[in-house]
Amino acid sequence: MSKQWWKEAVVYEIYCKSFCDSDGDGIGDLKGIMSKLPVLKDLGINCIWFAPIYTSPQVDNGYDVADYRNIDPAYGTIDDFKTLLDMAHSMDIRVIMDMVLNHSSDEHEWFKESRKSKDNPYRDYYIWQPPKNGKAPNNWGSYFREGNGSAWEYDAQTGEYYLHQYAVKMPDLNWECEALRKEIYAMLHWWLDLGVDGFRLDVFTRLKKTEGFPDTTKQPGPLDRNGFIVDTSMCTNVKGIHEIIHGLHTEVFGPRGCMTVGEGANVDDTNVLDYILPEREELNMVYHFQLAHRALLSMTPAHFRNVQTKWANVFAKGGWTVQYMSNHDSARQVSCYGDAENYREASAMLLATLLHTTPGTPFVYQGEEIGMVNVTYDSIDDYNCCYTKGDYHSMIQKGSSRKEAIKALAPRSRDNARTPYQWDDTENAGFTSGKPWIKTNPTYKEINLQADLNAENSIFKYYKEVIALRKTHPAIIEGELQFLLSEHPHAIVYLRKCEAETLLVIANYRSEATTVELPDEIKTQKWQRILSNYKNTQPSIDGRKEWMPWEAEVYVLA
Ligand code: GLC
Numbered sequence: 001m002s003k004q005w006w007k008e009a010v011v012y013e014i015y016c017k018s019f020c021d022s023d024g025d026g027i028g029d030l031k032g033i034m035s036k037l038p039v040l041k042d043l044g045i046n047c048i049w050f051a052p053i054y055t056s057p058q059v060d061n062g063y064d065v066a067d068y069r070n071i072d073p074a075y076g077t078i079d080d081f082k083t084l085l086d087m088a089h090s091m092d093i094r095v096i097m098d099m100v101l102n103h104s105s106d107e108h109e110w111f112k113e114s115r116k117s118k119d120n121p122y123r124d125y126y127i128w129q130p131p132k133n134g135k136a137p138n139n140w141g142s143y144f145r146e147g148n149g150s151a152w153e154y155d156a157q158t159g160e161y162y163l164h165q166y167a168v169k170m171p172d173l174n175w176e177c178e179a180l181r182k183e184i185y186a187m188l189h190w191w192l193d194l195g196v197d198g199f200r201l202d203v204f205t206r207l208k209k210t211e212g213f214p215d216t217t218k219q220p221g222p223l224d225r226n227g228f229i230v231d232t233s234m235c236t237n238v239k240g241i242h243e244i245i246h247g248l249h250t251e252v253f254g255p256r257g258c259m260t261v262g263e264g265a266n267v268d269d270t271n272v273l274d275y276i277l278p279e280r281e282e283l284n285m286v287y288h289f290q291l292a293h294r295a296l297l298s299m300t301p302a303h304f305r306n307v308q309t310k311w312a313n314v315f316a317k318g319g320w321t322v323q324y325m326s327n328h329d330s331a332r333q334v335s336c337y338g339d340a341e342n343y344r345e346a347s348a349m350l351l352a353t354l355l356h357t358t359p360g361t362p363f364v365y366q367g368e369e370i371g372m373v374n375v376t377y378d379s380i381d382d383y384n385c386c387y388t389k390g391d392y393h394s395m396i397q398k399g400s401s402r403k404e405a406i407k408a409l410a411p412r413s414r415d416n417a418r419t420p421y422q423w424d425d426t427e428n429a430g431f432t433s434g435k436p437w438i439k440t441n442p443t444y445k446e447i448n449l450q451a452d453l454n455a456e457n458s459i460f461k462y463y464k465e466v467i468a469l470r471k472t473h474p475a476i477i478e479g480e481l482q483f484l485l486s487e488h489p490h491a492i493v494y495l496r497k498c499e500a501e502t503l504l505v506i507a508n509y510r511s512e513a514t515t516v517e518l519p520d521e522i523k524t525q526k527w528q529r530i531l532s533n534y535k536n537t538q539p540s541i542d543g544r545k546e547w548m549p550w551e552a553e554v555y556v557l558a
Helices: 030-043 078-090 109-114 178-194 241-256 301-316 333-337 344-357 386-397 402-412 449-454 459-472 474-478
Strands: 011-014 047-050 067-071 094-099 152-155 160-163 198-201 259-263 285-287 361-365 480-484 491-497 502-508 527-532 552-557
Touching: 011 030, 030 078, 030 459, 067 078, 067 178, 078 094, 078 178, 094 259, 178 241, 241 259, 301 480, 301 491, 333 344, 344 459, 344 502, 344 552, 361 459, 386 402, 449 459, 459 474, 459 527, 474 491, 474 502
Parallel strands: 011 047, 011 361, 047 094, 094 198, 198 259, 259 285
Antiparallel strands: 152 160, 480 491, 491 502, 502 552, 527 552
């Protein structure tokens, strides 16, 4: 396996808006992040991914970029960013930027020009179509299901529609336009010149649209309305997408040797290699949605094994991926895939064990390392996420009551991940001295970093341990994955083997004790326990058959 820093890294995603507010305006900012870098250093992560911090009207919290070369004034200035970058680098923490290349904000200068007239030099930077029979050019629905649900918005100024797969205020960029491509290449070089180490590419599979913009023949889904249908296949992995990504590699990623990770909307183990095999010259890795997804609210050992086994084949062929169960687009992983009510700590630690000992680069999402949990607000007005709001209005239109709609949407809402970071048990969790832009999760009195630092054993301290293992155990990075007891309903057991060592991971994936008999060839070998989330148990390998609820252990073959 070739050595690359991003294979050895642990990446930490910062959602600036909710991380730490230094000036009391209720919005997290770069100075706030600077003040917390020592915490991240202590945690042991060595790369930060900043969700978009560019100038933005914040319709989608920064994924609607109005200026790709500037920092949103609510977060700070470009000089603050440079200081932050230097500070991170001096701590051996690399920095990657989130690049939103599928769309911009309608408040971007390019779009302001583009909409002015059909012959404006920027017209082709976006995707414009004339009306069809006086209506939208086709029946494509927008992911955010705003307005009437269409992915097209009529612009009276020139009498044409523009495409927006996401919010109305997020027009899709036109990658068929050579001038647009050049602008993007130059902008990426500009960030690399500033010193950033790589990029996370937002919804990169959607840059190419089906030629001719035909109607979809897909049947409407439950949330589609007014005849507008969300059909990912119209604009995702469309023929020609590889030429675009390869172009980015040839012009920027390759010559600069920067790290790239793509958000793999509709990418799975069957189609990923074309994006990530080194000889394809596209991206280093892509993260997928097969293991965890906003719509997936629980997990089983069978699902975990099944997905990891599929991806083991991807690794065997020379690919690489990310291990994660949550990020800024999902609910909290301990609420979905652990038992936040009864075994929050043990289950959060178990999930961490799985994610940090299976093949791939672990991505930690802020708050995960202290076991932050989901939130439920009573009113839709307290929610901020465009998906949640759009889906809510669809449900109401289709006859659900307000209460039913919230009940259905709350466990999936992206806002679960976006409540302020819980630093301590003071007002607003120590996130701000002002009024937070989104309501703090009331759990902060018990769940907060300070409590974890004070406790002898805590989720944060466990994360430190599991992250540290990556630095001393090569099998975590390069070891082959082999599941044992692969039919077991509750136990997740696997080996990671490389030339230098063999590791054994054992996990009881449920809220009850489980009696397990390990295979003889394992029991007869000599293992040393190097990590455990129950500090007072004897190593189970020594003959203890009952595994505690959500118990997780890691062993090395002596
Ligand atoms: C990606 C981002 C998400 C955003 C969307 C549109 O999925 O992760 O937060 O809303 O793209 O940019």
